[in-house]
Amino acid sequence: MIEVKNLVKSFDGKTVLHGINATFYDGKTNLIIGQSGSGKTVLMKSIVGLLHPEEGEILFDGRDIMKMNGSKMKQIRKELGMLFQGSALFDSETVLGNVMFPLKMFSSMTFAEMKDRAEFCIERVNLKGADDKYPAELSGGMQKRVAIARAIALNPKYLFCDEPNSGLDPKTSILIDELLSDITKEYDITTIINTHDMNSVLGIGENIVFVNKGYNEWVGNKDEIFDSDNENLNNFIFATNLFQHVKDYMREKHKPNA
Amino acid sequence: MILKSSLQSFGQYCIFMWKVFSLPDKWKEFFKRYINEISKLGIDSIPLVIIISLFIGAVCCIQMKLNVQSPLIPRYSIGLATREVILLEFTSSILCLILAGKVGSNIASEIGTMRVTEQIDALDIMGINSANFLVLPKVVAMVTFIPFLVIISMCTSLYGGYLVTVFTNIVSSSTYIYGIQTKFVEWYVWYGLIKSLFFAFVISSVASYFGYYVKGGALQVGKASTNSVVMSSILILMLDVILTKVMLQ
Numbered sequence: 001m002i003e004v005k006n007l008v009k010s011f012d013g014k015t016v017l018h019g020i021n022a023t024f025y026d027g028k029t030n031l032i033i034g035q036s037g038s039g040k041t042v043l044m045k046s047i048v049g050l051l052h053p054e055e056g057e058i059l060f061d062g063r064d065i066m067k068m069n070g071s072k073m074k075q076i077r078k079e080l081g082m083l084f085q086g087s088a089l090f091d092s093e094t095v096l097g098n099v100m101f102p103l104k105m106f107s108s109m110t111f112a113e114m115k116d117r118a119e120f121c122i123e124r125v126n127l128k129g130a131d132d133k134y135p136a137e138l139s140g141g142m143q144k145r146v147a148i149a150r151a152i153a154l155n156p157k158y159l160f161c162d163e164p165n166s167g168l169d170p171k172t173s174i175l176i177d178e179l180l181s182d183i184t185k186e187y188d189i190t191t192i193i194n195t196h197d198m199n200s201v202l203g204i205g206e207n208i209v210f211v212n213k214g215y216n217e218w219v220g221n222k223d224e225i226f227d228s229d230n231e232n233l234n235n236f237i238f239a240t241n242l243f244q245h246v247k248d249y250m251r252e253k254h255k256p257n258a
Numbered sequence: 259m260i261l262k263s264s265l266q267s268f269g270q271y272c273i274f275m276w277k278v279f280s281l282p283d284k285w286k287e288f289f290k291r292y293i294n295e296i297s298k299l300g301i302d303s304i305p306l307v308i309i310i311s312l313f314i315g316a317v318c319c320i321q322m323k324l325n326v327q328s329p330l331i332p333r334y335s336i337g338l339a340t341r342e343v344i345l346l347e348f349t350s351s352i353l354c355l356i357l358a359g360k361v362g363s364n365i366a367s368e369i370g371t372m373r374v375t376e377q378i379d380a381l382d383i384m385g386i387n388s389a390n391f392l393v394l395p396k397v398v399a400m401v402t403f404i405p406f407l408v409i410i411s412m413c414t415s416l417y418g419g420y421l422v423t424v425f426t427n428i429v430s431s432s433t434y435i436y437g438i439q440t441k442f443v444e445w446y447v448w449y450g451l452i453k454s455l456f457f458a459f460v461i462s463s464v465a466s467y468f469g470y471y472v473k474g475g476a477l478q479v480g481k482a483s484t485n486s487v488v489m490s491s492i493l494i495l496m497l498d499v500i501l502t503k504v505m506l507q
Contacts, residue, residue, distance in 0.1 A: 077385030
């Protein structure tokens with residue numbers, strides 16, 4: 001479980017996160033949602049330690065990373081896996097090389113064991129046969145899956161995904177969402193996903209944190225989200241025509257005389 | 259304002275170097291990357307070094323002939339002066355200025371691209387010291403391989419001058435060879451080699467620094483690459499003055 005308490009982060013005197021409080025649970029797909037520029041990525045980068053907030057606490061199963069020294073932080077980092085928006089695969093390595101990379105750096109496995117583990121992860125994300133391909137030879141969806149395979153290679157306790165569906169078609173997005181959800185359940189990991197994709201929200205949003213202009217305005221799950229009376233959340237959800245139609249349809253359906 | 263930003267950049271460069279010069283997480287990976295960098299930055303530069311050195315050696319020889327017209331000056335001084343120019347200045351300073359363009363831009367754009375595509379963030383998230391992992395093999399590879407490039411350049415440049423004497427009649431080949439052997443000062447070779455070590459460090463570390471701290475996209479990577487070449491060139495020339503003063507006087 002990851003707890004964020006009263007997190008404040010500023011850039012050049014401009015406050016981006018205003019005392020965020022949130023809890024992210026084990027074995028659940030935890031979503032951080034909000035408009036572009038709302039502070040989602042800053043929040044995620046602060047949680048993983050890429051940014052250093054001015055105030056607050058970030059507790060990884062009770063361990064406050066903001067009070068940790070370099071070596072303790074390094075230990076925590078070995079328990080993290082992260083899927084970046086642009087996949088962030090190493091261009092000079094093949095798919096197998098990318099997935100084996102964390103194993104080479106942090107495990108004491110033999111080469112054969114590392115290869116077996118990497119091949120297992122590649123198979124788990126349905127990319128069997130792509131071992132020798134380079135990232136440039138893969139589609140966006142395949143790159144995302146390789147990045148997921150790399151992120152889970154070391155059996156992380158915490159998995160972070162920054163906009164995993166950006167640039168993907170709806171069908172591939174659903175595949176990625178399902179994969180992330182399955183992996184979360186399978187390995188009982190704390191998965192945190194940054195997204196503004198409503199399909200993801202309604203598909204896998206077991207614990208949703210809505211961030212607006214640096215404030216945490218709503219917490220709930222996919223079943224509760226349509227019942228929210230938060231105006232900003234409703235504006236966010238019904239921003240697209242599709243969801244506006246859904247809203248109108250639901251209203252029509254629930255009319256007293258319908 | 260400029261002074262403040264320069265001091266800030268220098269401070270950031272020092273912190274960066276502190277991160278670079280820490281012990282590698284895995285020595286095996288370090289040596290693998292080191293060999294790879296020697297191949298990419300060093301061995302791949304050999305053709306360029308040979309071509310440039312041949313022509314510069316030839317040009318030096320021709321220009322020495324043009325400047326040594328007096329009947330009072332012996333003909334072998336063409337070879338002698340060509341050798342001195344090559345050993346003292348060309349094969350270390352000028353060669354490193356050229357390498358700052360080729361190798362420096364390569365390093366800055368490679369690391370800069372890794373930064374903007376979040377590959378460096380990915381390394382940091384894994385708990386890897388990205389500066390050490392990416393930059394140390396490059397710096398060590400450049401510093402350890404540059405003496406070979408300088409020696410290749412010295413030999414090729416002198417050979418370039420020799421070819422001029424073979425194909426033209428500015429001076430006989432035997433006189434040229436006599437000239438390059440006359441009053442040979444071994445220290446000049448060491449001087450060139452020692453200078454090149456400093457220059458290699460500047461080229462690799464400055465280019466890495468500019469690449470590592472890129473913010474933005476492809477345009478900024480290009481700018482960082484250009485800035486790294488400009489800054490390396492200036493630093494090489496400044497260091498050249500200091501090292502010449504220290505080592506030759």
